[in-house]
Amino acid sequence: MTIRKQHPAGDPRPYHHGKLAEALVDATFDIVREKGIEGVSVREAARRVDVSSSAPFKHFRNRADLMLAVVDKAVESLRIAVEASFLSQSDPLDCVRAAGDAYLAWSYTHPIHMQIITASCASLPRSADAQHQIDEMTGYWFAWFGAAAASGALRGDPDPCIAAVASGAQLYGLSSAFAEGRCVSPAMAADPLATMKSAFALHLANLRS
The missing domain is CATH 1.10.357 (Tetracycline Repressor; domain 2)
Incomplete structure (x- = not known):
């Protein structure tokens, strides 16, 4: 699942969807499909759901945590x-x-x-x-x-x-x-x-x- 939101130029990109962790996991499946498991990164998952690169770390401390949720x-x-x-x-x-x-x-x-x-x-x-x-x-x-x-x-x-x-x-x-x-x-x-x-x-x- 890819979520795209519009923001005024120069504004920060806070995430208001309420299901960021789920969106990041779904985005990671897409990354694996396109780039393989070695292509997964928290930064790339954040880019795909259109949030700041720091936003995922409220849910996943690192790539290993993200992949743990994907395996689950x-x-x-x-x-x-x-x-x-x-x-x-x-x-x-x-x-x-x-x-x-x-x-x-x-x-x-x-x-x-x-x-x-x-x-x-x-x-x-x-x-x-x-x-x-x-x-x-x-x-x-x-x-x-x-x-x-x-x-x-x-x-x-x-x-x-x-x-x-x-x-x-x-x-x-x-x-x-x-x-x-x-x-x-x-x-x-x-x-x-x-x-x-x-x-x-x-x-x-x-x-x-």
């Missing part, structure tokens, strides 16, 4: 999308399928959010709240595979943790490949999300007993 927003967006998907499911592998499809749809429509969350695994900090949300989603994932194994729903009696890791890697690999344009055929490129969901469905079908 990306993680929250993912959690909301995934949690909404499996609430009506009861079978563990149906929960896996629903959550996996939601993850693929979210990553496909929010590639910058996905890029930021991926970077937070390596080089960007996470708040305690963001880490808690990620841990909660991971806990669901492993619990579903544990329940599926306990009920005999997994073919060949595999280690449920290995099945969970393999399925998570499948999702990440699919979303990354299509986000980077690495489709193997024009037919797949025509509807990447449908292709990703079909590939994940095939993976799960091979796991079911």
Whole structure:
């Protein structure tokens, strides 16, 4: 989101919108889209929402604080999308399928959010709240595979943790490949999300007993 306001020449540019922190976070997503994570600065975010270069420091002490808020927003967006998907499911592998499809749809429509969350695994900090949300989603994932194994729903009696890791890697690999344009055929490129969901469905079908 970019907010532009008109000010008389020479006047200072006080910000009266009331949601400066939110506007700065949204502007940072745009910066990442255009320049990559390395292009982010508090000064650039301030320029994009048309406030003085000192105004953001009422909310963010530095670039690291700003990126922490950006990661938080990306993680929250993912959690909301995934949690909404499996609430009506009861079978563990149906929960896996629903959550996996939601993850693929979210990553496909929010590639910058996905890029930021991926970077937070390596080089960007996470708040305690963001880490808690990620841990909660991971806990669901492993619990579903544990329940599926306990009920005999997994073919060949595999280690449920290995099945969970393999399925998570499948999702990440699919979303990354299509986000980077690495489709193997024009037919797949025509509807990447449908292709990703079909590939994940095939993976799960091979796991079911």
